[in-house]
Amino acid sequence: MDLGLTDRVALVAGASGELGAAVCRRLAQEGARVVLLGRDQTALEAAAAALRAQGGQAQARFCDLEDAAALDAVVADIADTAGSLDVLVSAAGSTRRVPAYEATDADYEHAMTNKFLINVRLVLSVARVMRQQGHGRIVVVSGVGGIQPMDVHLPGGASNAALSLFAKGFARVLAKDGVSLNTVNPGAVTSPRLRGHHEARAAAQGMTLAEAREHLLTEIPLHREAEAAEVADVIAFLASDRASYLIGAGIDVDGGQVAGL
Numbered sequence: 001m002d003l004g005l006t007d008r009v010a011l012v013a014g015a016s017g018e019l020g021a022a023v024c025r026r027l028a029q030e031g032a033r034v035v036l037l038g039r040d041q042t043a044l045e046a047a048a049a050a051l052r053a054q055g056g057q058a059q060a061r062f063c064d065l066e067d068a069a070a071l072d073a074v075v076a077d078i079a080d081t082a083g084s085l086d087v088l089v090s091a092a093g094s095t096r097r098v099p100a101y102e103a104t105d106a107d108y109e110h111a112m113t114n115k116f117l118i119n120v121r122l123v124l125s126v127a128r129v130m131r132q133q134g135h136g137r138i139v140v141v142s143g144v145g146g147i148q149p150m151d152v153h154l155p156g157g158a159s160n161a162a163l164s165l166f167a168k169g170f171a172r173v174l175a176k177d178g179v180s181l182n183t184v185n186p187g188a189v190t191s192p193r194l195r196g197h198h199e200a201r202a203a204a205q206g207m208t209l210a211e212a213r214e215h216l217l218t219e220i221p222l223h224r225e226a227e228a229a230e231v232a233d234v235i236a237f238l239a240s241d242r243a244s245y246l247i248g249a250g251i252d253v254d255g256g257q258v259a260g261l
Contacts, residue, residue: 003240006031009082014092016043018191022228026236028056065118088126091141095156097200111155136179152200171248187254188225221256
């Protein structure tokens with residue numbers, strides 16, 4: 001299926017992470033001009049160079065998403081330089097895994113700052129550009145922890161829930177300006193971040209890491225973790241015109257972990 005992403009300008013935040021990197025590869029394979037955004041200059045330059053070596057179009061841009069003025073300037077410059085800004089995928093932000101009784105105010109503040117607020121700031125910045133263009137696709141990576149509570153992920157889950165609600169509400173506003181906004185909720189994706197989840201579970205319940213991993217897998221009907229590329233495939237579809245009638249959707253890519261209606 002041709003997703004129609006050839007020469008589309010796609011900004012990917014959190015591009016140096018496991019999932020963000022997979023999204024960049026997938027979009028580059030579809031012919032998009034990928035802009036990798038983050039604050040780890042060395043990692044982003046290496047990732048962009050790797051994409052170019054594989055025949056993709058890619059460049060790295062550096063910005064701390066906590067700096068609103070710098071972010072607005074970078075977003076505006078990308079749009080001006082490229083001539084448009086067609087796609088935003090935000091896989092930015094991380095939260096700490098911590099047992100419920102050990103979570104402090106600082107853990108909740110960290111989660112809201114490093115997941116919810118930076119994504120809201122990024123979406124608003126890009127949305128202002130896309131509104132002027134009259135078109136655009138935004139995909140925000142939230143997480144199943146915002147739908148199905150996990151006792152070692154309550155601060156992160158709370159921030160994901162807030163982010164998903166914001167996205168669904170703002171999507172209804174953006175749709176009137178020709179911009180779509182949807183969220184993807186990954187489940188267990190093979191990554192260093194997932195190891196942190198297992199470590200928190202093991203510490204909370206006196207398990208080994210292997211037992212903690214098996215504990216999570218028993219909740220997943222497919223009984224395996226996802227590869228980042230599997231989630232990236234869904235994101236690429238949402239970033240394309242093939243998803244033209246999806247507005248404010250939350251897609252769970254979780255192997256059936258979340259039991260929904």
